[in-house]
Amino acid sequence: MNEFRFFPQAASSDAPQTDAIYFGLVIVSGAVVLVVATLIVVFAIRYRRGTRVGRGAASSLASREFEIGWTLATLLAFLGIFSWAAAQDFVQLRPPPPGALAIDVVAKQWMWKTQHPGGQSEINSLHIPAHQPVRLLMHSQDVIHSFFVPAFRVKKDIVPGHTEELWFEATTPGTYPLFCSEYCGTDHARMLGDIVVMAPQDYGRWLAGQPQGDDLAKAGEGLFRELGCSGCHGENARVRAPPLAGLFGRPVPLSDGRIVVADEAYIRDSILLPKKDIVAGYEAIMPSFSSRLDEGDLTKLVAYIRSLAAQGAGP
Amino acid sequence: MTDIAALPPTRAGLHGNYLSAGHTVASWLFTTDHKRIAILYIASTTLFFFIGGAAATLIRIELFTPDSGILTADGYNRVFTLHGVIMVFFFLVPVVPSTLGNFLLPLMIGARDVAFPKINLLSWYLSIAGGALALYSLLAGGIDTGWTFYTPYSSIYSNSFVTATAAGIFVAGFGSIATGLNFIVTIHTLRARGMTWFRLPLFVWSLYATSLIMLLATPVLAMTMVLIIAERVFGIGVFDPERGGDPILFQHLFWFYSHPAVYIMILPGMGIVTEIITCFARRRVFGYEFMVYALIGIAVIGFFVWGHHMFVSGQSGYASLVFSFLSFLVAVPSAIKVFNWTATLYRGEITFPAPMLYALGFVGLFTLGGLTGLFLASLPVDIHVTQTYFVVAHFHYIMVGGMVSALFGGLHFWWPKITGKLYSDSFARFAAVLMFLGFNFTFFPQFILGYLGMPRRYHAYPPEFQVWNVLSSAGAVILAAAYLMPLGYFAWSFLWGERAGSNPWDATGLEWQTASPPPEHNFEAPPQVPEVPYDYHPGRESARD
Ligand SMILES: [Cu+2]
Numbered sequence: 001m002n003e004f005r006f007f008p009q010a011a012s013s014d015a016p017q018t019d020a021i022y023f024g025l026v027i028v029s030g031a032v033v034l035v036v037a038t039l040i041v042v043f044a045i046r047y048r049r050g051t052r053v054g055r056g057a058a059s060s061l062a063s064r065e066f067e068i069g070w071t072l073a074t075l076l077a078f079l080g081i082f083s084w085a086a087a088q089d090f091v092q093l094r095p096p097p098p099g100a101l102a103i104d105v106v107a108k109q110w111m112w113k114t115q116h117p118g119g120q121s122e123i124n125s126l127h128i129p130a131h132q133p134v135r136l137l138m139h140s141q142d143v144i145h146s147f148f149v150p151a152f153r154v155k156k157d158i159v160p161g162h163t164e165e166l167w168f169e170a171t172t173p174g175t176y177p178l179f180c181s182e183y184c185g186t187d188h189a190r191m192l193g194d195i196v197v198m199a200p201q202d203y204g205r206w207l208a209g210q211p212q213g214d215d216l217a218k219a220g221e222g223l224f225r226e227l228g229c230s231g232c233h234g235e236n237a238r239v240r241a242p243p244l245a246g247l248f249g250r251p252v253p254l255s256d257g258r259i260v261v262a263d264e265a266y267i268r269d270s271i272l273l274p275k276k277d278i279v280a281g282y283e284a285i286m287p288s289f290s291s292r293l294d295e296g297d298l299t300k301l302v303a304y305i306r307s308l309a310a311q312g313a314g315p
Numbered sequence: 316m317t318d319i320a321a322l323p324p325t326r327a328g329l330h331g332n333y334l335s336a337g338h339t340v341a342s343w344l345f346t347t348d349h350k351r352i353a354i355l356y357i358a359s360t361t362l363f364f365f366i367g368g369a370a371a372t373l374i375r376i377e378l379f380t381p382d383s384g385i386l387t388a389d390g391y392n393r394v395f396t397l398h399g400v401i402m403v404f405f406f407l408v409p410v411v412p413s414t415l416g417n418f419l420l421p422l423m424i425g426a427r428d429v430a431f432p433k434i435n436l437l438s439w440y441l442s443i444a445g446g447a448l449a450l451y452s453l454l455a456g457g458i459d460t461g462w463t464f465y466t467p468y469s470s471i472y473s474n475s476f477v478t479a480t481a482a483g484i485f486v487a488g489f490g491s492i493a494t495g496l497n498f499i500v501t502i503h504t505l506r507a508r509g510m511t512w513f514r515l516p517l518f519v520w521s522l523y524a525t526s527l528i529m530l531l532a533t534p535v536l537a538m539t540m541v542l543i544i545a546e547r548v549f550g551i552g553v554f555d556p557e558r559g560g561d562p563i564l565f566q567h568l569f570w571f572y573s574h575p576a577v578y579i580m581i582l583p584g585m586g587i588v589t590e591i592i593t594c595f596a597r598r599r600v601f602g603y604e605f606m607v608y609a610l611i612g613i614a615v616i617g618f619f620v621w622g623h624h625m626f627v628s629g630q631s632g633y634a635s636l637v638f639s640f641l642s643f644l645v646a647v648p649s650a651i652k653v654f655n656w657t658a659t660l661y662r663g664e665i666t667f668p669a670p671m672l673y674a675l676g677f678v679g680l681f682t683l684g685g686l687t688g689l690f691l692a693s694l695p696v697d698i699h700v701t702q703t704y705f706v707v708a709h710f711h712y713i714m715v716g717g718m719v720s721a722l723f724g725g726l727h728f729w730w731p732k733i734t735g736k737l738y739s740d741s742f743a744r745f746a747a748v749l750m751f752l753g754f755n756f757t758f759f760p761q762f763i764l765g766y767l768g769m770p771r772r773y774h775a776y777p778p779e780f781q782v783w784n785v786l787s788s789a790g791a792v793i794l795a796a797a798y799l800m801p802l803g804y805f806a807w808s809f810l811w812g813e814r815a816g817s818n819p820w821d822a823t824g825l826e827w828q829t830a831s832p833p834p835e836h837n838f839e840a841p842p843q844v845p846e847v848p849y850d851y852h853p854g855r856e857s858a859r860d
């Protein structure tokens with residue numbers, strides 16, 4: 001775990017080119033440092049005070065030629081490196097190929113939500129197939145975040161109000177860390193995720209095993225009864241709790257005067273941390289379910305409540 | 316040809332010097348003498364340096380372990396913001412122009428003072444007022460936006476003292492603008508007889524280039540800070556996307572100042588190093604005119620590369636290409652300077668007292684910092700390493716490795732002039748070597764961390780990054796010792812040090828022709844300049860004498 005590592009894993013089609021330019025630059029820089037350091041050391045020793053060596057003035061003509069010579073040499077070298085790197089830029093500027101798998105990414109303080117084309121969604125993780133271009137359509141709900149997967153050598157800021165696109169092609173199955181690399185407040189360092197690259201057939205199997213939008217809601221309805229939510233939120237409940245029909249997507253006035261929109265995160269928080277946002281006009285009697293629910297159950301409950309959005313005056 | 320060492324030494328005490336000109340607090344706080352103002356700045360910037368340094372210490376302690384250690388997440392965010400804000404805006408940007416620049420510029424061009432002595436004092440008060448505002452907000456509860464203030468986090472979401480800090484930066488900015496203006500006018504109008512443009516010491520040229528940037532770029536920063544405040548206080552919606560604003564606009568404005576500001580932080584260091592290397596190599600600077608053009612070239616091209624901070628922000632890919640190209644271009648004059656410093660050593664008669672060690676250390680660290688800049692200018696590599704520790708390491712090599720080495724070199728070089736006292740050269744040489752080693756030990760591992768993908772501004776990190784963080788924190792201990800040492804031997808020197816003659820290094824340059832410490836009015840008789848600068852060895856190198 002704590003051994004010396006110098007290079008990150010490489011698992012995307014961009015990684016080899018980026019690494020090639022990096023190594024090229026390391027070699028060029030190493031050479032320059034070596035030349036400058038050698039010259040300084042040699043001059044420092046040879047021309048230190050007290051040595052008997054020639055110290056006459058160099059002719060001004062020679063010095064001018066030197067200047068022009070190394071100015072041009074540096075310029076050419078730098079232009080060379082620029083064009084080499086720029087050739088790769090054009091590859092990355094290229095629009096994603098038409099068959100790319102489109103995935104929605106929502107970033108918010110401090111989590112990642114991803115959704116596959118079939119409606120399967122994940123929190124703080126993303127499963128993708130290897131050897132297929134993947135195109136991310138990314139939105140931020142609050143501040144700027146940045147989607148950074150070191151193993152892919154890709155990174156893109158997600159600016160609120162913009163739709164940001166990023167595409168890449170993973171090459172090696174495995175699990176790779178996802179970081180938020182643009183500072184976004186308190187838990188910036190905890191805004192992490194896993195990118196799980198799978199062989200295409202494994203990905204297909206995984207996808208089929210995921211509850212889809214509709215299934216999710218149905219499973220959630222069952223949980224809603226099992227966990228006793230309906231005992232408070234149901235039609236015939238004795239306790240006073242807000243009805244959840246039509247809640248999703250609506251603004252909710254809170255007891256402290258704020259008004260928040262009931263999005264997925266709000267619903268998640270209401271279940272896990274009911275004391276955080278108290279609905280105006282209600283007692284804070286709802287217990288926290290954080291110890292009794294795993295991520296999957298939570299997603300199902302949220303899907304169920306979301307499905308109630310259509311029924312304006314349901315249960 | 317003048318042999319300055321042979322001139323009759325003007326002795327301090329005969330007419331009194333600027334230090335003995337008054338001993339009351341008022342004589343300091345209301346002085347308009349550029350030398351005393353420089354001392355005021357030395358005091359204030361030293362204070363800021365150690366405050367920023369204390370924050371850096373906390374950062375390195377926290378990062379010793381992967382988990383949250385001595386600081387909470389919010390605590391850490393406040394500490395790194397404090398470190399960045401104080402170090403950039405209240406230390407690195409003002410430090411060399413306002414301390415050594417203030418002290419030496421009039422002396423080096425043979426003037427009695429700067430062009431507007433009262434405005435010079437005003438600049439100091441502005442910097443103190445700005446610093447006080449920033450310190451107030453940092454102590455009252457802190458600010459957690461990072462020194463870059465990215466919107467909409469800073470303008471809408473942050474619950475910290477953003478407004479007061481931004482106001483502090485705004486106020487201090489006017490100090491910078493006034494100093495820049497003052498220096499430009501001084502250099503244009505107050506040069507001694509015979510001090511033609513191409514006889515100016517390169518430190519003066521570097522101050523000239525720096526002043527141009529301060530004058531032209533700082534107003535943009537001031538405006539940006541006002542917009543942040545207006546958005547927080549009045550909700551004007553310039554940057555907030557929910558009100559039709561654009562967060563990216565902020566980044567353009569911010570980097571339009573902050574990239575050139577990097578050159579505010581490094582050009583004066585280049586000037587200092589040139590003075591030191593020529594003196595201890597006993598050589599004229601190699602390619603004087605090219606050095607001048609390089610300084611001006613950096614200052615001008617430096618205005619057109621700000622977009623290289625935004626390669627992953629969603630700016631147009633074609634804009635990124637242009638900015639990438641210009642960033643390679645701006646590196647050419649920097650490379651030329653490194654070659655010229657090296658070539659200046661050729662056929663010299665070199666000695667290695669402390670200032671020379673700092674200057675050579677500067678060349679090494681600046682070279683590494685500059686070369687890693689090429690990595691960041693290359694788009695594909697930048698996409699991977701931006702926002703990681705690679706960037707952190709890169710700019711610390713330039714701004715801390717480079718600029719602080721140069722500053723320390725300059726302080727050691729001109730200390731005898733400023734105080735009239737000598738210090739212990741062996742302690743100083745030890746500190747210089749320690750600083751070079753400690754610096755590399757601290758920051759080199761961060762390049763590797765960056766390429767491995769460790770994002771910056773993380774108080775907790777995955778355990779695979781720990782080895783390099785431990786190395787970095789260990790190096791920081793050495794670096795801290797190297798920074799603290801001069802406090803000791805400089806204090807000793809000031810109190811009990813041997814008297815320095817007017818020219819202990821046997822250096823050329825007008826500042827060495829007057830007493831140490833210089834009299835209030837700088838020169839006993841108006842100096843004349845019959846020669847090219849750095850006339851350390853016989854022969855004709857320059858075509859212009
Ligand atoms: Cu973040």
Ligand SMILES: [Cu+2]
Nearest residue numbers: 573574577624
């Ligand atoms: Cu920059």
